[in-house]
Each structure stands twice: as structure tokens, then as C-alpha cells.
Amino acid sequence: MFVKSQITFEDFGKLDLRVGEVREVGEVKGSNKLLKLTVDFGEELGTRTIYAGIKRWYGGQDLLGRKFIFVVNLRPKTFRIGEEDYTSEGMVLAGSIDSEAVLYAFDKDIPPGSRVT
DSSP: OOOOOOOOHHHHHTOOEEEEEEEEEEEOTTOSSOEEEEEEOHHHHOEEEEEESOTTTOOHHHHTTOEEEEEOOSOOEEEEETTEEEEEOOEEOEEEETTEEEEOOOSSOOOTTOBOO
16 A cells, blocks of 8 residues: 655644535536536635546535535646636545545534534
């Protein structure tokens, strides 16, 4: 098993992990991997667009209204598919079992925008 190099507690503390609620899910033309997620992070952070490479394992109806953990302080990433530019404003966290993406489900209700510590 490959383990990445160690980081300090201070490095980890730079991550801003938040609960986000998926409000909309859209297809990305020309991609068989990406889904466009419109995610609500509550009053403080508002709504953001996040592109996630989870289409192989999750359909739109699987995600709508559900809450997941996101990294919200990544620099926006712009990428091109065909002639279209897309900008992702965060990243959803997922586990992996035998190359399958698995999203964390909360066992209690938690408001969008809540910090994950």
C-alpha cells in the first residue's frame, strides 16, 4: 500500500472541510466520468459548483438532497472538455473500495456549511 509523505498538524489544519448539500446534479457533455454538482454550503459560503469524477458509481438521483464532506478552500480549477471550459470550486471527499468511489453518509442530520474537524 502506498502512503503519501507525512504532513504536520498545521498542514492538515489548512484544509477547510465542510458539509455541503447537493442541490442539483448535471451531466457534463463529452465526459463519461464527471458530474456537475451544485452544492449548498449554507449562509457563510453560499452555493458552489463542483465537478466530481463519480459518474461511474453515482447517478444524479443518488446524490440529490444528500450531504457530503467537501474541501472548500482549494483554488478553483478550470479545465476544458471539447470546446467548453469548466471551473470547479472545491472537491468532494470519497473513500475507495476495489477502485469504487464511496461517499461518506452522515448518521445524523447536520446543517450545510458545518465544519468538519
